[in-house]
């Protein structure tokens with residue numbers, strides 16, 4: 001699978017030029033988008049996630065025109081915004097079962113098997129009956145991935161995932177992403193160099209809306 005972004009530009013109504021001719025080629029695996037606050041990461045992530053329009057340029061995911069075929073894109077996309085809300089009074093199992101039902105899986109046994117698999121995969125099985133409001137930051141992030149996985153996504157976009165996580169939680173989250181990222185595209189947007197150097201096969205550095213550097217993290221960051 002390949003996501004090809006060509007000469008993407010975006011200026012907000014107040015005149016802020018958030019993306020300037022951004023071109024990137026992203027293959028299956030983990031891709032890191034590294035840049036300081038205000039660099040344009042969220043603007044790019046939201047555009048790929050079909051949540052906002054670009055002024056010019058194109059995004060293709062294999063044969064899919066991302067900027068035009070929003071419905072198709074949303075069917076295969078998992079998007080984890082920086083601050084993602086959960087229903088605090090529901091348990092992990094209740095919430096995931098509810099989403100599986102919304103997806104049209106009407107047989108209870110089938111939902112149970114799917115939800116149990118995902119809970120195991122995200123290491124949340126032993127807290128499945130805990131209320132989401134009681135989850136730690138790391139557990140919430142993993143729950144976000146669990147929720148995304150229910151849709152069997154081909155592309156997952158994660159915005160600033162490890163901000164505020166302690167080192168153990170961060171490690172656990174990294175391991176989870178690495179496992180999933182073997183088969184699909186995961187784009188990780190972050191200002192933390194280690195998130196990218198630990199995890200990503202390919203990366204780009206973005207600054208003031210422009211791509212400054214792209215390539216393999218170890219080679220690219222040598223000397224930074």
Ligand code: ADP
Nearest residue numbers: 012014016018036037038039040041042043044
């Ligand atoms: P990052 O995610 O790297 O922090 P953003 O994409 O959020 O960067 O922001 C890029 C630039 O665009 C910043 O200068 C930011 O203030 C500006 N910006 C982001 N969203 C909007 C918006 N809705 N309206 C106006 N300016 C915005």
Ligand code: ADP
Nearest residue numbers: 012014016037038040041042043082083159160
């Ligand atoms: P992030 O850190 O995820 O990029 P921001 O703090 O930049 O988030 O933006 C939070 C929200 O505020 C977003 O919906 C963004 O579109 C909006 N926003 C960000 N910067 C501006 C701005 N300069 N003017 C108007 N809206 C903005």
